[in-house]
Amino acid sequence: MSPEAVWHVTSEQASAYAGHALPEPDTWSVELHLEACTPCARRVSDAVRAGVTGPVLRDVRAGVLAAAGDGLAGP
Known part of the structure; x- marks a missing residue:
């Protein structure tokens, strides 16, 4: 594929991907x-964080980091 033929994920596609609203063939292409x-991976990550799962992801990340920090502190 020539460099001119390379496409990138648009903001609209990233939002649709994050919301599980892309048709399956488009999802495969994006992935x-x-x-x-x-x-493009950053664009999709930002779209996921901006969506309804964003707060859940923040809470999970905070929990993992807290647990890792507790493990690093030792017994």
């Missing part, structure tokens, strides 16, 4: 693209 494109 494959995200493996190789850091800027």
